[in-house]
Amino acid sequence: MPSLRTRFHRACRGTVGLTLGGLIALAEMVLVVVLTPVHAVPAARPGIEGLGRKLVELNRRRLVTYLNFDDLLCVRPTWPRTQSYLVRRMVVGLIGAAILGLVAIGSGAAVIMTSQVVAGRPVGGGEESNTWAEIVAIAVMGMVLLFGAVWGLIGVTILDRSLADQYLGPTEEELLRRRVSQLAITRAGVVEAINDERRRIERDLHDGVQQRLVALGLLLGRARRATEPERAEELLRQAHEESQQALRDLREVTWRVYPTALDEGGLHTALEGVAERSSVPVSLRYGLGERLDLPTETVAYFVASEAVTNALKHGAPSRIEIGVLAEEGGIVVVVRDDGCGGADPVGSGLSGLASRVAAADGVFTVDSPVGGPTVVRAWLPVLVTV
Incomplete structure (x- = not known):
C-alpha cells in the first residue's frame, strides 16, 4: 500500500497535470472554435493540422509526466481522430480548470473565515458574532464541498486518461502491425x-x-x-x-x-541440479505451487542455467541466488550474483536468453553495473495458475 508521502506526491503531480490541462484547454478551444472551420481551406490545412499535432503532443507529455499514462500506448492519430480528441479534451480540461478554480476560491475563503474565528470577529464580516453551531455548520459544509471537489478532480483525471486511451491509443490495425513486427523480430532472434x-x-x-x-x-x-x-x-x-x-x-x-530432469521432476528439480553442479554456492528460492507448462519451464530453466554459467565464466562471483516466484499473470525468474558486474546485455549469451524470453512473450532485463552485483530478470506468462 502506498505511503502517505507517496500519495501526497501523486496528488501534487495530479494537480499540476490538471492545471496544465486547463491551460491547454484554452488553446484547444481556439483551435476547435476558431481554426477548425477554416480547415476547409486547403492552404490552411497543414498549419491547422500541425497545431493539432502539437496540442496532442503536449497532452501526451502531460499525461505521461503527471498522470502516469503509458507512453507506449501513444500513437500519432489521424486528423479526424485528433479533432475528435481535442473537442472532448477541451470540455474535460475546462471542467477540471473550473473545479480547480472553485477549490482555490474555497481555500481562500476558508483561510479568511478561519482567521476571523481566531480573531473573534464574525464570520463573513457581519456585526453579530457567530455561535459555535454556526461555525461547525460552516466547517462541515466546507468539508463536504472539498470532498466533492476532490472526487470531481479524480473524475476529470479518469476522463482525461480514458480519452487518451480511446483516441491516442493504437487502433486494432496498429496493434496487429506491431504484433506482426514483433513476431518477425522474435522469429529472427529465435533462429539466431x-x-x-x-x-x-x-x-x-x-x-x-x-x-x-x-x-x-x-x-x-x-x-x-x-x-x-x-x-x-x-x-x-x-x-x-x-x-x-x-x-x-x-x-x-x-x-x-535439454535436461531430462524437466520431464521427470519439473523445473524445481532441474534447478536443483543447476545449483548442485555449480562451483560456487547457489541458493534456490522456488515459490511456485504447481507445475508449469513444459515450454515455460524450458525457457525458465535455460534463463537460470545460462545466467549461472555466464556468471561463473565472466563474473567471478562468490555466491549466486536463483529465485523463481509467481507474479501477476506469470512467473519471474531472477538470478543474482555478487561478481564484478559489467555484463553486456547484447553479448551472445545474454542476447540469446533475451531471444528465448521474447519468443515466449516475456520480458528480459539485465542490471549489471561495473563492480556488481549482476541481476538477470525474466518475466514469463504461464498457461496455468500458479
Whole structure:
C-alpha cells in the first residue's frame, strides 16, 4: 500500500497535470472554435493540422509526466481522430480548470473565515458574532464541498486518461502491425539463438568431449605398449579417470541441450541440479505451487542455467541466488550474483536468453553495473495458475 508521502506526491503531480490541462484547454478551444472551420481551406490545412499535432503532443507529455499514462500506448492519430480528441479534451480540461478554480476560491475563503474565528470577529464580516453551531455548520459544509471537489478532480483525471486511451491509443490495425513486427523480430532472434546454440554444442563436443576421448585413446595405446606392469597399471588408472571426466563432460553437454530432469521432476528439480553442479554456492528460492507448462519451464530453466554459467565464466562471483516466484499473470525468474558486474546485455549469451524470453512473450532485463552485483530478470506468462 502506498505511503502517505507517496500519495501526497501523486496528488501534487495530479494537480499540476490538471492545471496544465486547463491551460491547454484554452488553446484547444481556439483551435476547435476558431481554426477548425477554416480547415476547409486547403492552404490552411497543414498549419491547422500541425497545431493539432502539437496540442496532442503536449497532452501526451502531460499525461505521461503527471498522470502516469503509458507512453507506449501513444500513437500519432489521424486528423479526424485528433479533432475528435481535442473537442472532448477541451470540455474535460475546462471542467477540471473550473473545479480547480472553485477549490482555490474555497481555500481562500476558508483561510479568511478561519482567521476571523481566531480573531473573534464574525464570520463573513457581519456585526453579530457567530455561535459555535454556526461555525461547525460552516466547517462541515466546507468539508463536504472539498470532498466533492476532490472526487470531481479524480473524475476529470479518469476522463482525461480514458480519452487518451480511446483516441491516442493504437487502433486494432496498429496493434496487429506491431504484433506482426514483433513476431518477425522474435522469429529472427529465435533462429539466431538456435544457431548460436548449435555452434556452442559443436564447440563443447569438439573442444571438450572429443579431446577427452582422444586423450583416452592415447593412454590406452600407451598402456598396451607398456612392458612394465606398474607403468601399465598407472596408465590404465589415468585412462579410467579420463573416461570418467569424459562422461561428466558429455553429461554436462546433454544437460545444457535439454535436461531430462524437466520431464521427470519439473523445473524445481532441474534447478536443483543447476545449483548442485555449480562451483560456487547457489541458493534456490522456488515459490511456485504447481507445475508449469513444459515450454515455460524450458525457457525458465535455460534463463537460470545460462545466467549461472555466464556468471561463473565472466563474473567471478562468490555466491549466486536463483529465485523463481509467481507474479501477476506469470512467473519471474531472477538470478543474482555478487561478481564484478559489467555484463553486456547484447553479448551472445545474454542476447540469446533475451531471444528465448521474447519468443515466449516475456520480458528480459539485465542490471549489471561495473563492480556488481549482476541481476538477470525474466518475466514469463504461464498457461496455468500458479
